[in-house]
Amino acid sequence: MLNLVALILLFPLIGSAMNGLFGRRLRKESIGYIACGAIGLSFFISVLVFIGLLLLPPEERIFEKHLFSWIQSGSFNAAVGFQVDPLSSLMILIVTGVGFLIHIYSMGYMHDDKGYHRYFSYLNLFTFSMLLLVLSNNFLLMFVGWEAVGLCSYLLIGFWFEKKSASDAAKKAFVVNRVGDFGFALGIMLIFLTFHSIDFTEVFNAASHGEFAIGNITITLITLLLFMGAAGKSAQIPLYTWLPDAMEGPTPVSALIHAATMVTAGVYMIARCNVLYMLSPFTMTVVASIGATTALFAASIGLMQNDIKRVLAYSTISQLGYMFLACGVGAFTAGIFHLMTHAFFKALLFLGSGSVIHALSGEQDMRKMGGLKNHIPITYKTFLIGTVAIAGIPPFAGFFSKDEILLEAFVRGNVIYWSIGAFAAFLTAFYMFRLLFMTFHGESRVDPHVKEHLHESPRNMTIPLIILAGLSIIGGFWGLPGASALNHFLSPVFGGHGHNEMHGVEAGAHHGIGLPSLMMVVSTLIAIGGIWLAYQMYVKKQELPKKLAERFALPYRILYNKYYVDEIYDAIFVNPVKKISVQLWKKVDAMMIDGSVNGVARFVTGTSNIFRFLQTGYVRNYAFYIVVGCIFILILTTWLNK
Amino acid sequence: MPNTSIMTFNILSILPVLILAGFGMMVLVVDVLSSRKMGEKNFLAYLSLIGVVIAAFLSKNFTGTTLFSFYGAYTIDNYSLFFQFVFLLCAGLTILISKNYVQRENINYGEYYTLILFSTIGMILMASGADLLNIFIGLEIMSISIYILVGMKRTRLTSNEASLKYFLLGAFSTGFLLYGIALVYGATGTISLRQIAVFIAGKGGVLDPLLLAGMGLIIVGIGFKIASAPFHAWVPDVYEGAPTAITAFMAVGPKAAGFAAFLRIFFIAFGQVHQDWEKIIWILAVLTMTTGNIIALIQTNIKRMLAYSSIAHAGYLLIALVAANNMSVSAILFYLLAYLFMNIGAFAIVIVISQKEDSFLKISDFSGLAYKHPRLAIAMTLFLLSMAGIPPTAGFVGKFYIFSSAIKSGYVLLAIIGVINSVIAVFYYLRVTVAMYMRGPEREFQPLTLSPFIFVAIIISIIGTIQLGIFPAKVLEIAQRSILLLR
Amino acid sequence: MEPYLFYVMAATSVVAALYLIFEKNPVFCALYLVFSFINIAVLYVLLEAQFIAAVQVIVYTGAIMVLFLFVIMLLMVDVKKKQKDDLPFQRIPAMVMGFVLLVVMGLAIKSKLFQGREGEYTSAKVESIGHTQLIGKLLFTDYLLPFEMTSILLFVAVIGAIILAKRKV
């Protein structure tokens, strides 16, 4: 069954090509069936592959399928090949499973859009790229998937390009991601230089067999560069700014790409390279601190946002921060566990918010919602489940994964990580319930015109919601502390680091069995505290937020404006560059044409601005560059070499 | 050229060249004899295309052989054959994209095709010449043909101006190249590349200033042809003014030929004194990439933008030249082939989109293309992504290969600068994509005149770009076999 | 005798070249250039390159420079009219750069540590074969390929002249 792995990728690719090339001539139903069918088949085969993997004894659960050798020259080898192991099999299940539900949901959500075929073509292409990313057996192929998901994300964020904000957001996402990709590309080159291979198995084998001491400077550099890529893709500080803007895309896209799958690629990559990361305590510290900081930072921005999708976006950033925190303290299993549960409940929340937006004919501002729970009951109920799950109330999925991360942060890291995480969890519970209360409870603030059209979403939208809600309820049991099926399942990937790799539960055992239980109680209390506060502020005493905002005007404004990060970036990076380029071309132009007064004075400014003058259009200037270049080269060759 | 081991005359070895020359003249004669009107002379394109194809088949017959014919003046080895293939492919694709273009622009003279064939001869001579004289003559045949081709559209001022600029600066840089050759000759007493290498080896690899100065001047001369900064200033103006099909041709052909000669001269003749020239090329590479990419960012004319991007590409290629290992030679060969496909493909689409008298060349004229002509937009996106080096296209594999070769030789900083540059480059390629996909049309698109010729050219380019991106193994293998005799 | 001749010819050719670059009237420029070329031809004779000297006079000064003169006359550019000069500030840097170039080249020339390999064609040997015969023989043996290729080069030039300069194509 494992041999079928290539088919998982093939179906989405075919689906994308069919819709992309012939979509304009197909009927809407066929387009939807092609796209969903492709992912459905792909999901089915993923399940088969997963079962196939389970049938193997745990220590043999790694399977490589070599398709063809891609780049081959001398010592450099890159193959197109897939690696199925517990980690990647889990990922393909998430990608195809959640992806399938979102595809079905999209059929309803995008039904009236004129770019229907384009949308599904991109969405299938995205799924293909994401699968390529998680299944590849070497860094370079992973990078291909990495770039391709970025490209699809770009296309989908800018899907409604008629809105200027959408195409700007798309561009921003692309640009920020390029910065991260740059680090990733360098990291791959450095890996090749260090290990003379880019194959996962070979690199990790070499790394784990003691050739490199812990704290090795090259490994540290490699892991930092890789983390740069991960931070770009997974929207961590300081490269997170693109994700909130990415909400300009259609909501199912936000659910699939900017919550459940693509943004977790960074976490996946670090988990995949756990062998390398374990060799570099410094990088681990960086990862953990950036993760923790991001978790808190994004959560605090999320407190004051009024756009329903933006709240969810900041929440996603914050949750990704948790995953990095887990990876950074070495609890990769916990990170992946949270990745999985987060995929369920965050997809659910996004789709639910999509359903709300759909019901309100496109309204996203929570100040114009309220009291919706009776109008769209299914959405409300599922949304409530998602909110409870993310807030961390037992026995919902989010509770177990978040709790495990906090526990690990405490056991392996230090109390600071834990307290940051715990505080962020408190904020999460607060703003998520704020969202819930503002949207579904209280007085209706909905526009009367819109109110007439209030309707529950069609079946193909609600069914995915219900399924995801179910997953959000039960998803956590798999990784239940104590039973911990996930731990054992993933241990072939994360095991083998010797004593360094102690599972949180075992480590917890050293502190006595009481610690995990205590932690559970504490985190539940934290979550309940957040919910209670939100309830107080947004349901019981609705005038309270306003009062608070007035009293704490400055902090409120700072949070409301997202710490002015965009403005600061603009001031520091964007504006000067703009200014320079304007100076460069406008003023030089004027100078060249107006000012041909007299020689030497001009020459002084001329030489000082020599790089600005480059393309004057005058042959004699060009000849002058040649002479200068020639003299420069002559001096360099004849003199400096001696 | 004395003392070459194989002293044969062997006229068969230049058979591809003779075929090209023969067909070039035949085109002229047929053009004169025919009585048809200018717009209807399709057979000129057919005839020259046949010539290119025959020449390609003949040169294919030489694969694997190594030959020094004409008393050692002309080399046939896998290296030169690879370049011959690139040049002939370039000429063939140019003819394909030219056919309708020259009819539209009223320059459908037989001379047009003849000059393309003749300049290809010059390029072949540059890649095959075993001494500086042949390389020089080849360079002149190539350049003079292109000076004329650039000015072919005599009635248009931009074409005139481009031609004059290119000619004056080209002749000027020829002066430097010639001086460089003179000094090298004076310092070593020979113009044969192998003899120069022997001489330098005899001196223990230490060079005196005379030879170093000669080397520097040769860098200037060839640096001009490959559009390396600071000898690049002519590129944007000339590319903009030249007829678009010729722009496509000259963005690839002379650059490839320049690199062919560059590699031969610097790896064979000056191979032992790598430390004496690597610093200069290092600086030139950084300067070239950066200038090209930075100025490209603000361009509004698509031809100018592609011109600056071609400067940047020359910079990437120079990185591999600095690295100077076997991997870098095959990287250059591979990259040039990839560059050929993506560049000619992009220009082909520019030709399709533009209208009579080369109007509609602004980037904004591409707005909304994806809605009127989605397949063209997809093709253009593919070429641009490849130029930007985004996987899984030919450009990505090529760039990765070049940077790896630099890292392999320990030029990590250079590779990093290269990667940074390729990050910058994405932005201006992206601008075209954004215009095509994310903006509404700003003008009426005329119904397309996608003739079978240009269609075939675009299809070949697409196949090439994808094939080299996804299955590059075969071509890489050929490229690796093409380097053996170089060092 | 020989040194004097060299110095005279060198001095006059340099002076003629300087006049070339500073003279306003293009016709005079061409004549100065011709003058400089003839001086160089004399130097060729001093260097025992009689054939090259003859070609220099016959082809270069006799044909190429006359072509220049023809074109100048044909275009009849009005020398009195004030020509637009957009880059007056480039004059001094240009001269400085020219001088720097000269200095750099001069240093490279002066400090020659070794010279190239001596060839087999000593004056006596060339004398015995005959200078022109030797060139002819070399042209059709060692230099056959470039010699043939120049035919293409000249052909290209002819095509270019026709297509670019003909009144009506």
Add this chain to the structure above:
Amino acid sequence: MITLTHYLVLSAILFSIGVVGVLIRRNAIVIFMCIELMLNAVNLSFVAFAHYLHSMEGQMFVFFSMTVAAAEATVGLAIIIAIFRNKETVNVDDMNIMKW
């Protein structure tokens, strides 16, 4: 005694004068003449090297470089004539449509 260095220095002087001429003149024909002067300066170097090295390669090279110069002259002057027909000028500073 006149040595090789004398000839080379003379050649360098003529070459530099040619370069300066290209940079400071505006008449395209005169610029082109300056380029011819540069080529001649190089030819002088070639012949001088050939003489002092007892090798014929330099002289042969000059033979070819003169051919090249002839070809360049033909084409160059044709280009100048073509541009004059359109624009009534041979001043290179007027040829400035394309820039930036």
